[in-house]
Amino acid sequence: MLASLGCGNPTALAELREGEIVLDLGSGGGIDVLLSARRVGPTGKAYGLDMTDEMLALARENQRNAGVANVEFLKGDIENIPLPDNTVDVIISNCVINLSADKDKVLREAFRVLKPGGRFAVSDVVTRGEILPEVRKSVLLWVGCIAGALDESEFRGKLTAAGFEGIYIEPTRVYKTSDAREFLAGAGIDADALGPQVDGKFMAAFVRATKPAAAKSCCGPSCCS
Secondary structure: OOOOOOOOOHHHHOOOOOOOEEEEEOOOOOHHHHHHHHHHOOOOEEEEEEOOHHHHHHHHHHHHHHOOOOEEEEEOEOOEOOOOOOOEEEEEEEOOHHHOOOHHHHHHHHHHHEEEEEEEEEEEEEEOOOOOHHHHHHHHHHHOOOOOOEEHHHHHHHHHHHOOEEEEEEEEEEEOHHHHHHHHHHOOOOHHHHHHHHOOOEEEEEEEEEOOOOOOOOOOHHHHO
8 A cells, every 4th residue: 555655547547568668757665667567578677766765665675575577666856867868668657746846847857768759648636727825725635746736738838848749638537525525524624615616626637648759850940050
């Protein structure tokens, strides 16, 4: 259970293939890395990246217990991925990117380490429409990891700016007040008053995008200056 914290199941949706190289950003206890390693098989490899020694120790213990060899856990920040350019076929992540203070840098780094044609396939929390700061703060108690969540249109814009194409955001769970009425009441929050500000505006989602298979050509003067 310590290995499986998150807001989705990116390994089930990433369509991993035999022989691919996978990178999990913010790998925690390593469950998604180990599942990915089994899916890509012995000719593939799965990397896990985490910034905390405690999580890395847990992940490596889980690796030993699972007897999975084609795995490597790396220490580092998702804003500065310790891998060379064009290294991995697929990037996954489970409710981690929204926690970064510099999401643009995370997405640029993800683009850099992906091979041409590589796939970005992450689970994350996103928002839809304007949300008052006090409402966002209250819902943080309920959903968790919501404080830095991007609006879906802003997420698309940042992925495009990083160079990605084929961007698709698929809601996997849309949160409603009725889902957590008892918890909100226990936290001293008026669920009825909060409801209109919440329903349909917070969601767990699967975010897909692709690094272009080849650099786009440009014949204009701005490309040659």
